[in-house]
Amino acid sequence: MSRGIPEATVARLPVYLRVLRELDSEGNDTVSSVHLAELAGVNAAKVRKDLSFLGSYGTRGVGYEVPYLIFQMSRALGLTHERGVVIAGAGHLGQALANYRGFSDRGFNIVAMIDVDPSKIGMKMSGVSVVGPEDVVDVVNAHPGCIVVIATPQSAAQAVADRAISAGVKSLLNFAPGVLTVPDDVRVRKVDLGLELQVLSFYAEQQERSSAGAKSA
Amino acid sequence: MSRGIPEATVARLPVYLRVLRELDSEGNDTVSSVHLAELAGVNAAKVRKDLSFLGSYGTRGVGYEVPYLIFQMSRALGLTHERGVVIAGAGHLGQALANYRGFSDRGFNIVAMIDVDPSKIGMKMSGVSVVGPEDVVDVVNAHPGCIVVIATPQSAAQAVADRAISAGVKSLLNFAPGVLTVPDDVRVRKVDLGLELQVLSFYAEQQERSSAGAKSA
Numbered sequence: 251m252s253r254g255i256p257e258a259t260v261a262r263l264p265v266y267l268r269v270l271r272e273l274d275s276e277g278n279d280t281v282s283s284v285h286l287a288e289l290a291g292v293n294a295a296k297v298r299k300d301l302s303f304l305g306s307y308g309t310r311g312v313g314y315e316v317p318y319l320i321f322q323m324s325r326a327l328g329l330t331h332e333r334g335v336v337i338a339g340a341g342h343l344g345q346a347l348a349n350y351r352g353f354s355d356r357g358f359n360i361v362a363m364i365d366v367d368p369s370k371i372g373m374k375m376s377g378v379s380v381v382g383p384e385d386v387v388d389v390v391n392a393h394p395g396c397i398v399v400i401a402t403p404q405s406a407a408q409a410v411a412d413r414a415i416s417a418g419v420k421s422l423l424n425f426a427p428g429v430l431t432v433p434d435d436v437r438v439r440k441v442d443l444g445l446e447l448q449v450l451s452f453y454a455e456q457q458e459r460s461s462a463g464a465k466s467a
Numbered sequence: 468m469s470r471g472i473p474e475a476t477v478a479r480l481p482v483y484l485r486v487l488r489e490l491d492s493e494g495n496d497t498v499s500s501v502h503l504a505e506l507a508g509v510n511a512a513k514v515r516k517d518l519s520f521l522g523s524y525g526t527r528g529v530g531y532e533v534p535y536l537i538f539q540m541s542r543a544l545g546l547t548h549e550r551g552v553v554i555a556g557a558g559h560l561g562q563a564l565a566n567y568r569g570f571s572d573r574g575f576n577i578v579a580m581i582d583v584d585p586s587k588i589g590m591k592m593s594g595v596s597v598v599g600p601e602d603v604v605d606v607v608n609a610h611p612g613c614i615v616v617i618a619t620p621q622s623a624a625q626a627v628a629d630r631a632i633s634a635g636v637k638s639l640l641n642f643a644p645g646v647l648t649v650p651d652d653v654r655v656r657k658v659d660l661g662l663e664l665q666v667l668s669f670y671a672e673q674q675e676r677s678s679a680g681a682k683s684a
Contacts, residue, residue, distance in 0.1 A: 257508065258509075260666055260669050260670075261666055263665070263666075263669065264659070264661070264662045264665040264666065265659075265662070267665070268659060268662075272646060291474065292475075326669060326672075327665045327668050327669050327672070328668040328669060328671060328672030329665065329668065333668055333671070335664070341563070342559045342560070342562040342563035342566065342593075343559070343560075343563035343566075345559040346558070346559035346560035346563050347660065349559060349560075350660050350661065351621075351644060352644050352659060352660055352661035353660075353661055353664065355661075356661055356664075356665065357668075358661070358664055358668075376559075395671055395675060397664060397667050397668070397671065399664070404568075420671065420674065421667040421668075421670070421671050422667075423663055423664055423667055427568060427569055429489060437667060437670050437671075439663040439664075439666055439667050440663075441660065441663050442481070442482075442485060442569060443564065443567055443569055443570075443658065444481070444567065444569035444570055444572075444573055444575070445481045445482070445485075446640055446656040446657075446658050447552070447570065447573075447575060447614060447616070447640055447656075448480070448481040448484070448544045448546065448573065449477055449478055449480075449481065449656055450614050450638040450639075450640055450654060450656050451544050451545040451546065451550055451574075451575075451614070451638075452477050452480065452543060452544045452545060453477075453638070453654050454545060454550070454612055454614065454637065454638050454654075455543075455544070455545030457637065458612060
């Protein structure tokens, strides 16, 4: 199913793609594995290995062609054609996601928001139609292969997932805290908004301890 | 500064911590490196290596003590005491973050939101006071070591970062697309809300290609 590309490599492809697009917008035609590695925050050997899974090997002394690599990566990630996205939960997070430029820029088409609040159903919010939970089946049938983004409170997340899965959805992106129980053929990815904050906290902590040490020395 | 813990290890600590808390809430006292690896989506050798940086080696045949590992990890990540967080941008994303349980649960105290909109300044939104950009210095001085979360449109992100840095902020969490230019002693982590969507898209794409192949065969 994944053509033998390791999961960790797949998770890095969007990072490479973001970096490559930045390089492209700055007018760079080629990039070395060392430079790409630096910008993506991994080591150069890993970059070369990862890109080899896409059939890209670069040219010694020149590096990789940026536009071609963008094309290859976009194709692997399925970004060369549109894919429907349904956002469950039309609260602040759901609306922030509906407004998020990084979705539509990458071929994701937000086809509907789902909410239980009767005052929201039938409205357009952030340019997207809000439908009720009973309309999920219709929305999913109209957009085969769509991804459902769960932006509800945790208490509603499992029920929303169950309903989406019954309607035939195979891919869920979960922003709610906690774990979802899903059948084997359904893929869930989790976004933990607090993760990077903890990484920053780690470094701030180290810095503060080392300056406290320097002061007392 | 980082006491020799590799950056990739630091980035995995919050993932381990999340898994460990789930195990703890389910009443597990110990966990093997193999099980922890499975839940965290890495391999067991990497888990053992990562935990050794914290001075944790586990016990053969028993594994690691969950509560002690949680304590060690929380301490390394600086989560055992409160740290201030300032959210720049009181739009949908800023308010979603202010409401996000995963922040306050982990010792992060959202001390203020900053916005340029006069109709928001002076209000409480999602329980957090909104102040104007000119108040950043006061807020930062009142909360030494605070982290600034940039949840503004991209067009405002660099100016917000510059102002925070002038006020003495050393840690920025950037949700806006695009790259921030900051001095060497300031650490920026980026959250790309579209990243995991692309990972799901990759697998959906593979699955669709393989079923298309199966049908045509």
